[in-house]
Amino acid sequence: MSKKIMVRRAADNEYLHKDFHGAMNLALEYLRKRFGAGAVRDYLRQYARSFHAPLTARLRRRGLGVLEDYIKKTYAMEGAPVSVRRTQDELVFKTKYCPAVKHIRRLKLAVSPLFIETERTVYGAICENTPYRHELISYDKRTGRSIQRFSRKQ
Amino acid sequence: MISCTEFIAAYSEHFKFLEKKGGKKAVLDFWNFLSRKYLTSSLKRLVKKHGIRGCWLYWQKSLNEEAADFTMELDEKDGVFKIIMHHCPSKGRLMQWKHMRPYPEYCLHCDVLYRRILEPLGFTYEADLTATGKARCRLVVRKKP
Numbered sequence: 001m002s003k004k005i006m007v008r009r010a011a012d013n014e015y016l017h018k019d020f021h022g023a024m025n026l027a028l029e030y031l032r033k034r035f036g037a038g039a040v041r042d043y044l045r046q047y048a049r050s051f052h053a054p055l056t057a058r059l060r061r062r063g064l065g066v067l068e069d070y071i072k073k074t075y076a077m078e079g080a081p082v083s084v085r086r087t088q089d090e091l092v093f094k095t096k097y098c099p100a101v102k103h104i105r106r107l108k109l110a111v112s113p114l115f116i117e118t119e120r121t122v123y124g125a126i127c128e129n130t131p132y133r134h135e136l137i138s139y140d141k142r143t144g145r146s147i148q149r150f151s152r153k154q
Numbered sequence: 155m156i157s158c159t160e161f162i163a164a165y166s167e168h169f170k171f172l173e174k175k176g177g178k179k180a181v182l183d184f185w186n187f188l189s190r191k192y193l194t195s196s197l198k199r200l201v202k203k204h205g206i207r208g209c210w211l212y213w214q215k216s217l218n219e220e221a222a223d224f225t226m227e228l229d230e231k232d233g234v235f236k237i238i239m240h241h242c243p244s245k246g247r248l249m250q251w252k253h254m255r256p257y258p259e260y261c262l263h264c265d266v267l268y269r270r271i272l273e274p275l276g277f278t279y280e281a282d283l284t285a286t287g288k289a290r291c292r293l294v295v296r297k298k299p
Binding site for chain 1: 162163223
């Protein structure tokens with residue numbers, strides 16, 4: 001019978017709780033089953049418009065370099081490889097896998113068939129009211145491997 | 155991809171979305187669903203296997219991974235487990251993001267999720283949520299006599 005105390009300051013650890021990917025997957029599945037696929041997309045659009053409003057504003061003002069920084073930083077934090085190629089009017093990024101999908105599988109959860117919308121709908125919403133558009137060129141539902149492009153609207 | 159470091163924002167927006175769809179009941183229904191689906195294989199399994207020490211094992215992982223500022227105490231002899239959250243990383247982030255409005259009852263989800271697991275396993279669950287406006291809370295789990 002033990003007595004234990006643990007004291008931690010925020011700076012003692014890196015903020016990276018990957019099990020949140022599992023909760024995100026469950027949240028999408030709950031919406032899909034209860035309210036349908038449209039609700040999943042509406043929700044993700046609401047999230048992206050709200051949380052990513054500053055990113056959208058910077059994209060509008062400063063262009064695709066902002067997205068390059070964001071994508072590289074995000075994948076680096078998740079410890080996943082990503083390659084990014086950018087010109088003035090186009091950015092293409094390729095991933096070998098989605099770290100969220102990888103972790104959901106590690107948790108032995110079934111990946112939501114709409115998990116793809118965490119790419120397509122979210123990046124689409126980030127581009128709203130900017131000179132850019134997003135295309136999901138390819139996506140492997142098993143691994144989340146993808147090729148995605150942002151380009152200047154014609 | 156929604157990074158796990160962005161999840162808290164997505165979670166808060168999810169609660170807001172559900173409330174718009176079906177009121178507070180829709181949010182509560184989701185929390186109950188999440189408790190059953192998300193915590194059965196983690197917190198529930200650990201507490202069933204290790205008794206109150208399962209709480210220590212569960213929160214030791216999650217609070218460290220979430221880089222929380224906390225004190226955690228376990229007294230197995232008296233059957234008491236406590237968390238004193240000095241600064242909750244989730245609520246702290248929501249308060250920090252000035253461009254978005256958090257779900258007003260965000261902190262209540264912890265109470266619903268964990269209480270639902272622990273009380274049926276023979277524990278009392280007390281949460282002091284009076285200081286959540288400062289990203290602080292306290293949790294005490296006691297083995298029922």
